[in-house]
Amino acid sequence: MSGDKEQDYFADGLAEEIINALSKLSNVFVIAAKLLIQLQGQTSEGPAGAEEMGFSMCWRGAYAKWGDKVRITAQLVDALTGNHLMSERYERHLKDIFAIQTMSHEVLTSLRVK
Numbered sequence: 078m079s080g081d082k083e084q085d086y087f088a089d090g091l092a093e094e095i096i097n098a099l100s101k102l103s104n105v106f107v108i109a110a111k112l113l114i115q116l117q118g119q120t121s122e123g124p125a126g127a128e129e130m131g132f133s134m135c136w137r138g139a140y141a142k143w144g145d146k147v148r149i150t151a152q153l154v155d156a157l158t159g160n161h162l163m164s165e166r167y168e169r170h171l172k173d174i175f176a177i178q179t180m181s182h183e184v185l186t187s188l189r190v191k
Contacts, residue, residue, distance in 0.1 A: 088140060091149065091180075095136065098185055108132060127156035134162065145171050151184050163187060 100107040108130065127133065135156040140149045146168060153163040165187045167180050 084142075087142075091140065092138065094180070095138070095151070095184055098182065099136070102185075106132065133157055142171065147171055149180060151187070 096107055096109060099105050127135070133156055135154045137152045137154055138150060140147055142148075147170075149167045149169075151163075151165050151167070152161055154161055165184070167183060169176050169180065
């Protein structure tokens with residue numbers, strides 16, 4: 078959303094890591110974020126759209142970089158009610174990109190998924 082290709086690339090990589098981790102769970106149905114963007118405007122908004130697409134929860138995330146640090150906020154939201162089911166914040170140093178990418182495991186731990 079920043080318009081900066083480098084930032085978009087970084088954000089896409091983080092999203093892919095979390096999507097990859099979630100998709101490995103047998104009881105979780107994952108819709109790729111890019112597919113949702115492509116379908117925008119073709120389905121209803123809000124709870125009706127979630128029901129049409131067949132999902133009941135939505136994963137949202139954001140990040141901010143400053144200096145050599147990155148802060149990532151991850152939220153699990155009930156798509157039918159808009160209620161937050163979980164919200165966590167993670168901070169890492171940018172020097173260790175693999176530590177940032179493996180935060181997906183921490184996200185799953187936060188969800189208490191085994």
